[in-house]
Amino acid sequence: MAVVKNEINSKQLHSKTLKGLQSEVQGINRVALSVDCVIFGFDENKLKVLLIRSDLKKYQKKFSLLGDLVKPEEDLEDSAYRILKQRTGMDDLYLEQVHTFGEVGRHPAGRVVSVAYCSLINVQHHRLKIHDNDLHWHDVESVKELLFDHKKIFDACYKWLQKRVQEHPLGFSLLPSKFSLRELQNLYEAILDKKLDRRNFRKKFFSMDFLVDMGEHEQNVPHRPGRLYKFDYEKYEKKKKTWSGIDF
Amino acid sequence: MAVVKNEINSKQLHSKTLKGLQSEVQGINRVALSVDCVIFGFDENKLKVLLIRSDLKKYQKKFSLLGDLVKPEEDLEDSAYRILKQRTGMDDLYLEQVHTFGEVGRHPAGRVVSVAYCSLINVQHHRLKIHDNDLHWHDVESVKELLFDHKKIFDACYKWLQKRVQEHPLGFSLLPSKFSLRELQNLYEAILDKKLDRRNFRKKFFSMDFLVDMGEHEQNVPHRPGRLYKFDYEKYEKKKKTWSGIDF
DNA sequence: ATATTTTGTGTACAAAATACACATTGTTTC
DNA sequence: GAAACAATGTGTATTTTGTACACAAAATAT
Numbered sequence: 007m008a009v010v011k012n013e014i015n016s017k018q019l020h021s022k023t024l025k026g027l028q029s030e031v032q033g034i035n036r037v038a039l040s041v042d043c044v045i046f047g048f049d050e051n052k053l054k055v056l057l058i059r060s061d062l063k064k065y066q067k068k069f070s071l072l073g074d075l076v077k078p079e080e081d082l083e084d085s086a087y088r089i090l091k092q093r094t095g096m097d098d099l100y101l102e103q104v105h106t107f108g109e110v111g112r113h114p115a116g117r118v119v120s121v122a123y124c125s126l127i128n129v130q131h132h133r134l135k136i137h138d139n140d141l142h143w144h145d146v147e148s149v150k151e152l153l154f155d156h157k158k159i160f161d162a163c164y165k166w167l168q169k170r171v172q173e174h175p176l177g178f179s180l181l182p183s184k185f186s187l188r189e190l191q192n193l194y195e196a197i198l199d200k201k202l203d204r205r206n207f208r209k210k211f212f213s214m215d216f217l218v219d220m221g222e223h224e225q226n227v228p229h230r231p232g233r234l235y236k237f238d239y240e241k242y243e244k245k246k247k248t249w250s251g252i253d254f
Numbered sequence: 255m256a257v258v259k260n261e262i263n264s265k266q267l268h269s270k271t272l273k274g275l276q277s278e279v280q281g282i283n284r285v286a287l288s289v290d291c292v293i294f295g296f297d298e299n300k301l302k303v304l305l306i307r308s309d310l311k312k313y314q315k316k317f318s319l320l321g322d323l324v325k326p327e328e329d330l331e332d333s334a335y336r337i338l339k340q341r342t343g344m345d346d347l348y349l350e351q352v353h354t355f356g357e358v359g360r361h362p363a364g365r366v367v368s369v370a371y372c373s374l375i376n377v378q379h380h381r382l383k384i385h386d387n388d389l390h391w392h393d394v395e396s397v398k399e400l401l402f403d404h405k406k407i408f409d410a411c412y413k414w415l416q417k418r419v420q421e422h423p424l425g426f427s428l429l430p431s432k433f434s435l436r437e438l439q440n441l442y443e444a445i446l447d448k449k450l451d452r453r454n455f456r457k458k459f460f461s462m463d464f465l466v467d468m469g470e471h472e473q474n475v476p477h478r479p480g481r482l483y484k485f486d487y488e489k490y491e492k493k494k495k496t497w498s499g500i501d502f
Numbered sequence: 503a504t505a506t507t508t509t510g511t512g513t514a515c516a517a518a519a520t521a522c523a524c525a526t527t528g529t530t531t532c
Numbered sequence: 533g534a535a536a537c538a539a540t541g542t543g544t545a546t547t548t549t550g551t552a553c554a555c556a557a558a559a560t561a562t
Contacts, residue, residue, distance in 0.1 A: 019288055020308050020318040020401055027363040035323045036284040039356075039367055040267055060268050070268040075283045078365055082356025106354045106369050108287075108330025115275040117326055119287055121354050153268055188508080205511075206551065229508045230559045436539080453542075454520065477539040478527045509558070519548070527540070532533105 038118045041085040042073035042156065044104075044163035045094070047129040047143055048180040053196040054129065054143040055160065056093070060153050061140075069144070070153035071160065073120065086123040093141065100126040100179040104166045105159075112155045124163045126179035147199075171197050175216065178237040186224050186232035187211070216242050286366045289333040290321035290404065292352075292411035293342070295377040295391055296428040301444040302377065302391040303408065304341070308401050309388075317392070318401035319408065321368065334371040341389065348374040348427040352414045353407075360403045372411045374427035395447075419445050423464065426485040434472050434480035435459070464490050 019027070045056040057069040072093050076085045083101070091097045101123055108119040129143070149160060171177050177193050178185075191207050211217055217235040224231035267275070293304040305317040320341050324333045331349070339345045349371055356367040377391070397408060419425050425441050426433075439455050459465055465483040472479035 019322045020306070023309070024363060030323060031286040031361070031364040031366055035286060035325060037287050037324065037326060038279040038283060039285050039287065058268070061271070074267045075278060076285065076356070076367075077283060078285060079358055081358050082354065082367060103354060106330065106351060108324070108369070110327055110329050113279070115272060116279040118279055119324075119330060121356070186509090203551070203553085204509090205553080208510080209512095210550090227508085228560060229506080230510090230557080232509060434540090451520075451522085452540090453522080456541080457543095458519090475539085476529060477537085478529080478541090480540060504562085506561075507559090509556105511554105511556090513553090515550100515552080517548100517550070519546100521546080522544090523542105525540105525542090528538090530535100530537075532535085 038113075038116065039076040039082075040073050040118050040120045041076055041082065041089060041123060042071040042120050042159055043086055043089050043093075043123050043125055044071060044160055045090070045099075045125045045127055046146075046167060046180065047127050047132065048193055048196065049129040049143065051192045051196060053146045053193075055146050055149060055164075056127075057142060057144050057149075057152070058093075059140045059142075068151060068153045069142075069149075069156075071156045075118075076121075082121060083123075086121075086125070090125055094127060094132050096127065096131065100176060102170075104163050107155060107159060109155070114154070120159070122159045122163055124166060126176055128180060128182060130182060168198055175237060175242060183236055184220055184222065184234040185236075186234055188232055190235075216245075286361075286364065287324040287330075288321050288366050288368045289324055289330065289337060289371060290319040290368050290407055291334055291337050291341075291371050291373050292319060292408055293338070293347075293373045293375055294394075294415060294428065295375050295380065296441050296444065297377040297391065299440045299444060301394045301441075303394050303397060303412075304375070305390060305392050305397075305400070306341075307388045307390070316399060316401045317390075317397075319370075319404045323366075324369075330369060331371075334369075334373070338373055342375060342380050344375065344379065348424060350418075352411050355403060355407060357403070362402070368407070370407045370411055372414060374424055376428060376430060378430055416446055423485060423490060431484055432468055432470065432482040433484075434482055436480055438483075464493075 019030075047054040047056060056072065058072055059067050060070050061067075072089050074085065074089055076082060080088070083103070086101055086103075087097060087099075090099050090101065102125075104122045104124050106119065106121045110117060112118065112120070146164060149157070151157060152160060167176075171194070177190070177197065180193060181189060187208055190211065191202060191204065194207070195202055216238050218238050220234045220236055222234045224234065267278075295302040295304060304320065306320055307315050308318050309315075320337050322333065322337055324330060328336070331351070334349055334351075335345060335347075338347050338349065350373075352370045352372050354367065354369045358365060360366065360368070394412060397405070399405060400408060415424075419442070425438070425445065428441060429437060435456055438459065439450060439452065442455070443450055464486050466486050468482045468484055470482045472482065
């Protein structure tokens with residue numbers, strides 16, 4: 007458990023005069039705030055994460071997450087969308103805040119507190135819009151060492167994703183809008199890193215009743231083509247309110 | 255979905271020279287960072303939250319969460335422990351980060367980004383150590399309007415607690431170390447705001463096998479006294495690693 | 503046309519959640 | 533101290549959910 011400093015003499019933020027508040031807020035008690043995005047993709051049946059190679063020789067050209075400082079007049083979430091737009095060219099990505107990392111020594115340039123966001127992206131769409139030589143998709147299992155504390159941030163987001171995907175239908179953001187059940191299962195197996203029973207998987211998703219049969223089939227597969235489905239977000243939004251359980 | 259600003263010309267934080275980084279981190283791109291604590295307690299079979307009345311007349315003496323600015327040389331989590339220590343006199347409380355609130359206009363004194371922490375406290379212990387006239391326990395259902403965006407923060411933490419308590423054994427932090435099963439059930443009913451079946455509740459907790467029978471009984475109750483139990487944290491820590499399910 | 507690969511489907515079994523009733527223990531009241 | 537009261541403590545039947553598992557049908561490749 008952390009050591010408690012400054013036990014006694016600090017007044018409480020919301021109990022000060024407005025003037026006192028303003029001077030504190032504009033005073034020395036400020037820190038740099040950054041947003042770091044863990045952007046997941048799904049390609050060739052593997053879960054991927056988008057990383058950039060650091061320019062800093064000092065840091066041995068390690069890979070790092072995509073991040074930037076939050077601007078003084080910018081909403082936190084807007085910072086994350088700005089980073090996503092810059093790097094992927096897309097502005098309608100799934101995005102959710104995961105955790106804030108605020109240890110004093112986490113960044114070598116000084117005090118930088120970082121808010122981690124998790125984003126999910128359809129790799130096919132992304133490919134068309136972005137070209138950056140230092141930007142690469144990495145298999146999640148091959149991510150070993152990252153810049154600063156980015157491995158810790160990545161691990162937190164990956165665990166978050168594994169849990170979250172079992173409670174909410176995020177995974178569809180990683181797939182094309184039309185997908186086969188095999189693709190969906192491959193996705194879940196990649197995220198959760200375990201094999202699932204095909205028949206039970208299908209039974210579960212059909213019983214949830216959020217998949218719409220598109221009446222089409224896969225093309226150019228070297229075997230019997232599977233049916234294509236899409237996820238019915240509207241139906242989900244309507245139904246989810248009545249649920250109390252943990253599963254979706 | 256938020257509007258994306260600054261689409262193009264911002265370089266990426268982790269791709270700059272160290273000097274450039276340092277100047278940015280120490281430069282104008284800084285914000286005030288605060289921690290706000292949502293401190294829950296359980297008393298008279300009701301879930302309570304600890305609030306303080308704001309001194310600021312301008313804000314109509316509304317109640318607010320307990321918070322303060324994060325100091326430049328202070329770990330984020332240490333800030334939260336400092337606030338808890340100041341306000342409750344205790345330094346071994348359950349504490350967990352929940353969410354960071356970073357809208358530009360959320361605080362009238364300027365840009366203040368706030369990290370919300372949730373803490374759970376045994377009200378009996380607390381009573382012995384703190385005396386502050388502006389500090390009060392409020393029934394959670396009676397919390398209507400709070401200072402700034404604190405109601406939003408409170409709501410997020412309350413929902414977080416309701417979900418979290420079904421996956422992890424946090425609730426025990428709200429109870430005395432020895433408690434009856436009726437007390438435990440009252441706690442869960444108060445947090446989840448619904449009635450639970452007594453026999454099934456007991457069955458579930460006994461089957462988890464983390465309750466230790468203290469061989470004692472309740473005192474001074476106007477009816478048949480129930481047995482007293484404690485929660486076996488060690489056993490839980492050992493066992494939980496092997497679990498994959500969502501329930502604890 | 504034959505072999506190969508993957509899709510698509512149902513059932514039996516096990517485990518977990520739920521609904522539900524009565525005897526027991528201690529306290530309070532008359 | 534007898535009777536009424538109030539809460540504890542316990543088990544079983546039912547429903548629901550999860551899991552394990554096999555074979556026919558469709559399309560492709562040779």
